[in-house]
Amino acid sequence: MSQVPLATDHRPDQIPEPRKSLRGHPWLTLFSVAIGVMMVALDATIVAVANPAIQKDLGASLADVQWITNGYLLALAVALITAGKLGDRFGHRQTFLIGITGFALTSGLIGLSSSVAMVIVLRVFQGLFGALLQPAALGLLRATFPAEKLNTAIGIWGAVIGASTAAGPIIGGLLVEHVNWQSVFFINVPVGAIALALGLVILKDLRAEKAPKSFDVPGIALLSAAMFCLIWGLIKAPAWHWSSFGTWAFVGGSVLLFAVFALWESRSREPLIPLGLFRSVPLSAGTVLMVLMAFAFMGGLFFVTFYLQNVHGMSPVSSGVHLLPLTAMMIVASPVAGALITRFGPRIPLVGGMLFTAVAMIGMSRLTADSGTAATSLWFALLGLGLAPVMVGATEVIVGNAPLELSGVAGGLQQAAMQVGGSLGTAVLGAVMAARVDNQLPSRWAAAGLPKLPPAQAAQASDAVAVGVAPVPPHAPVQLATTITRVGHETFVSGMGLSFTVAAVVAAVAAVVAFFTKRGANADAAGGSVHI
Structure with a gap:
C-alpha cells in the first residue's frame, strides 16, 4: 500500500544537531516538557483518591463526583487532536506554555472552589488545557531530537508518564490524609510555575516549512x-x-x-487530519496497537484497585504501594526499550512487549482472594516490562511516520488512541465482569446456604460484588458476614479472572498487529525542515 508523501526527501544535513545553548537543547527540552506532562499524568489518577473527601466536604451527589472525573476525561479526549493541530499551526512551544499556565491556574481555582458545580466546570477547563500539553510535548521532542536519539527521549518521556500515573494514588492518599483535598490541586500550582519558567527559558519554537495556515x-x-x-x-x-x-x-x-x-x-x-496519513500501514498499525494496548492495560488495571482495596482491605495509599513493581519496571524498562528500538527497530520489541503483557494478564487471571504480595508483584512487574516497549515504540511509530508539519496531529492521535482504548477496555471488561457476577452469584449464594434475596436486593448485591464489595447487611452475625464475604469475594475474583483472560486475548491480537509496524518513515529526518 502506498504511503502519503512524507518528509523523507529532506537531506541528512537538515537534521538539527544538538544545541549547546540552553534554548532548544534537546535534553533540556525533554526535561522541561516532562515536568508539564508529569503534572497532567499525575492528575489523571490523583483526583480519584480525593473524590470521597470532596463529596463529603461539598455535599456532592454520586453523579456530581462522577462528573468530576468524567468532565475532565471528556474534555481531554475530545480536544487532543484539535490541540495537536493548534500546535502545528501556531507552534508547539506556544501551545505548551499556554497549556501549562491554564492547567496550573485552573488547579489553583479548583482548590479555592466552594461548590461542586464550580469544581466540575474547572475540571472541564483543566482537561482542555491538559489536551494542549501532551501533543505539544511530542511535537517538541519530534522537532528537537536527532533521529538516533528520538526513541531514547520518548522512552524517558514514557517512563515519566508511567511513574506519574502510578504515583497518583500514593501522593493523593498522603495529601488527603495529612492535609486536605484542596492540596491535591494546589500542588499543581508550584509545579506548573516551575514548568512555565523552564519552558520560557529552554523551549524553542521550531516549525515545519509546510505548517498549516488555516483551520x-x-x-x-x-x-x-x-x-x-x-x-x-x-x-x-x-x-x-x-x-x-x-x-x-x-x-x-x-x-x-x-x-x-x-x-x-x-x-x-x-x-484537520489528512486521510492519506492512514495510507501509511505502520502509522495505522501503531494507532490500532495503542488502542489495543490501552484496552488491555487500563481495562485490566481498573479491577486491580478494587481487588486490592475491597477484597484485600488495603487503603488507597497501601494499594498504590503494592503497584510499585509495575511502576518501577516501567521506569527502568522504558529508556532501555527506547535504546533497543533505536538499534533494532520497533517490530521485535513491540511484539515481545505485547506477548509479555498477554502472559502477565493470564497470570493475573489466576489470582485468588487469598493471593499474597509475592504473586501479585510478579505479575505486576511482568506487566510493566511488557508495557514499556509498547508505550515507547507505538508512540515513535505514530509520530515518526507522520510528516513534521503534522507532528502535533500525530501526537494528538496517539493520546486520543490511548483515551479511546482505555475507555473501551473499562466499559467492555466492566460488562464482562457484570455478566459473570450476574451469572454466578445466585448459584454461589444458594450453594453457601444463604437466604434467597428479593430481586431488588439481589440486583444491589450484584452491583456491590462487581466492584469487590461484600454485600453484608448491617448488624449481621459474624458467621453470616463471613460466609457472604467469602461468596462475594470469590465471585468477584472469578469475574476478574475472566476479564483478565479477555484482556490477554486482546494483548495477543495486539502482538499480531505489531508485526505491521516499522521505524518511522521520517526517523532519518527527525528534524525535518524547520524554521525558527
Missing part, C-alpha cells in the same frame, strides 16, 4: 462531536448497560459522525 472548522466540530459521543457512550455503558437505547444511540451516533467526518476530510482543502 478546518467543520472538521474540528465533526471530530469533537464524534469523540464526545463515543467516549460518553463508553463512560455511561456500565450504568446504562450495553442493551440500553442510550448506550447504542451514543455509540451509533459516533460511528455516523466519524463517517461524515471522513467524507468531509476527503473533500477539505486543508483537512
